[in-house]
Amino acid sequence: MNGELFPPVAGEREALGRCAFVLRGFALPYVDALLPAILVIEQDAPFRHMVTPGGFSMSVALTNCGALGWTTDSRGYRYAKIDPDSGRPWPAMPAAFDRLAREAAQAAGFSGFEPDACLVNRYQPDSRLSLHQDKNERDYDAPIVSVSLGMSAVFLFGGHERADKAMKVPLYHGDVVVWGGEDRLRYHGVMPLKEHPHPLLGSQRINFTFRKAG
Numbered sequence: 001m002n003g004e005l006f007p008p009v010a011g012e013r014e015a016l017g018r019c020a021f022v023l024r025g026f027a028l029p030y031v032d033a034l035l036p037a038i039l040v041i042e043q044d045a046p047f048r049h050m051v052t053p054g055g056f057s058m059s060v061a062l063t064n065c066g067a068l069g070w071t072t073d074s075r076g077y078r079y080a081k082i083d084p085d086s087g088r089p090w091p092a093m094p095a096a097f098d099r100l101a102r103e104a105a106q107a108a109g110f111s112g113f114e115p116d117a118c119l120v121n122r123y124q125p126d127s128r129l130s131l132h133q134d135k136n137e138r139d140y141d142a143p144i145v146s147v148s149l150g151m152s153a154v155f156l157f158g159g160h161e162r163a164d165k166a167m168k169v170p171l172y173h174g175d176v177v178v179w180g181g182e183d184r185l186r187y188h189g190v191m192p193l194k195e196h197p198h199p200l201l202g203s204q205r206i207n208f209t210f211r212k213a214g
């Protein structure tokens, strides 16, 4: 794993498991297309702090694009075609998002990935995401493709039990993590974000999580 002193080199592929990889800098060529597309999405479906079934407001703000959007409220976690705030379908998935997700999946060994959901997470300093499994999707054959933009973060990649020790993986602007196959249900999360403003995105980190949900 890379230490803080030696930031990784774009183009490197680091294995976190037999079917889990960090693709360093894989999203960099897409950034010019991704950033304006985020602004279009948030005009239609603004970032919001959703409430978990346990009654806590998430420190991460989120929105979605694509046919299905991940939501949570007091009744539970689920995918929905309609944005509960606007009553309208989620914004369409921009072509650059779709292409990035498919190409990253392919580069990690998962051909034929067809994402129908993109959760867009926005982290600000101190935002965190506790360890969880992605298991609201209909089947687990397709991988998860997760893109990092803006401030760096420490991604936690654990095992199949919540108590398993998690690897600490620093993620930088442009990195993509892909996990599937035998690693598809591994616990993961994000440590509280430290304030190191990013030249393009300032004091925030944006994460896209692509899934085949329906």
Ligand code: SIN
Binding pocket: 119, 121, 129, 146, 155, 188, 189, 190, 207, 209
């Ligand atoms: C997630 O698990 O939904 C997001 C992971 C990340 O922000 O890197």
Ligand code: FE2
Binding pocket: 132, 133, 134, 188, 209
């Ligand atoms: Fe997740």
